Amino acid sequence: MFTITNVTFWMAMAVLAVILLMVVGTRGRAVVPSRSQSMAELAYSFVRQMVEDVAGKDALPYFPYIFTLFLYILFANFLGLIPGSFTTTSHIAVTAVMAFAVFFTVTIVGFVKNGAGFLSLFWVTSAPLAIRPVLAIIEFISYMVRPISHSLRLAGSMMAGHAVLKVFAGFVGALGLAGVAPIVGVVAIYALEFLVSGIQAYVFTILTCVYLKDALHPHH
DSSP: OOOOOHHHHHHHHHHHHHHIIIIITTSSOOSSOOHHHHHHHHHHHHHHHHHHHHHOGGGGGGHHHHHHHHHHHHHHHHHTTSTTOOOGGGSHHHHHHHHHHHHHHHHHHHHHHHGGGGGGGGOOTTSOGGGHHHHHHHHHHHHHTHHHHHHHHHHHHHHHHHHHHHHHHHHHHHHGGGTHHHHHHHHHHHHHHHHHHHHHHHHHHHHHHHHHHHHHOOOO
């Protein structure tokens, strides 16, 4: 039996927010765009340019997948700033699924596009021949831990910021009328968290583009 939890509810809210912006907000497609249409077009052009700049024009067929990742993470992060909400991207199970999905996708794309030539990603031809086997092992280990670092970076950043907010909020409650300084701290950290929410969506997306570039162009 399916049970609605904090995670599933706020994941659904993030998906709903994406649909409202990209489907409902742009259905008019006016020459003079509305605010929602302007936001959707700005996000679209921003991520599309990122994919093209980082991974190349041959990565554009994968743009819808990358754009979906960016929007979901962005809205999940922002919704997590609402008091009483739950930040799904602070849940390692959620970020790990996204990170491993990226990992398996780019690996499959790498072998489909390049065949066995994809393995040249681990063979550093610019290095002296004697140390290439050692570098190949290091490159392979680095490649295999990508989904772990990819997921922990996002979850850890979101969890840490919210933990600091909770600590400062606890000071406000404990100090009562003398809690002016903690209140100022909460406001400052909240503003910082708003910025971090956007940055972490960007970081996760640009790393996805970097990994895709390696899959499409594995030769060093």
